[in-house]
Amino acid sequence: MSKTTSPxxxxxxxxFIARLSAIFEEKIVFNQALGLKVVELRPDGVVGRIEMKPDLVGHYAYNRIxxxxxxxxxxxxxxxAVMAAIGARHMDEPPEQRLQRFAKLGTIDLRVDYLRPGIGSHFELRASVLRLGSRVASTRMEFxxxxxxxxxxxxxxYIVS
Incomplete structure (x- = not known):
């Protein structure tokens, strides 16, 4: 017997894109403070953007973020990115039901490597999921x-359940 898989x-x-973007940009107030906007939302990765503004300066002499x-x-x-991956995994459910799955999502561990000074008028952020398990998801991000x-x-x- 052959096993069929979904494409x-x-x-x-x-x-789904509109609702998840609205939650991310409007309901998560800290994202508003950062000015973080969703540019692209795909099952295999997400892209965001931050416009540089005075409130984000970390080094006044160089206008560094x-x-x-x-x-x-x-x-x-x-x-x-984890939300997008979970949403893709449950495409058989209506959008509103998939959005309810994110209630328990939380960061377990985060590592950041600062490679160059953050100087610029705007910044692009990219993220993708390396592995989505039943309890934990692993991601990779770029700034x-x-x-x-x-x-x-x-x-x-991230904890997912």
Whole structure:
């Protein structure tokens, strides 16, 4: 007997993208403070953006973004990538039901490597899930400057149930 598998999910329905983006940008108030916006939401990865503003400066002489903003942004994007992966795993459920699955999501461990000073007008953040288990998910994240240069990397583990 042959086993049939479902084709991989390549895109989410617009309703799911709109609802998850709204939760991420509006309901998570700290993301508002960072100015973190969802640029792309796919089952295999997410992309976000932060515009540089005076509230995010960590080194006044060089107008460098604070390391805590980088860390928090990478953590948030890693969590969003996990939400996307969970959403893709349960595509047979309606969007609202899938959104309820994120209630127990939380960071277990976070590592950030600061490679270059965070100087620029805006920054792009990328994240993808390396492994989504039944209890824990592992992610990889990148923090890029306006020219696409890699400034920081991150790796994190999240509890999912």
């Amino acid at each position: 991989p999910v390549t895109a989410f329905e617009p309703e 604070h390391g805590g903003v980088i860390s928090a942004g990478l953590d948030s994007m890693g969590g969003l 890029l400057g306006p020219d696409g240069q890699l400034m920081s990397t991150g790796a994190a583990a």
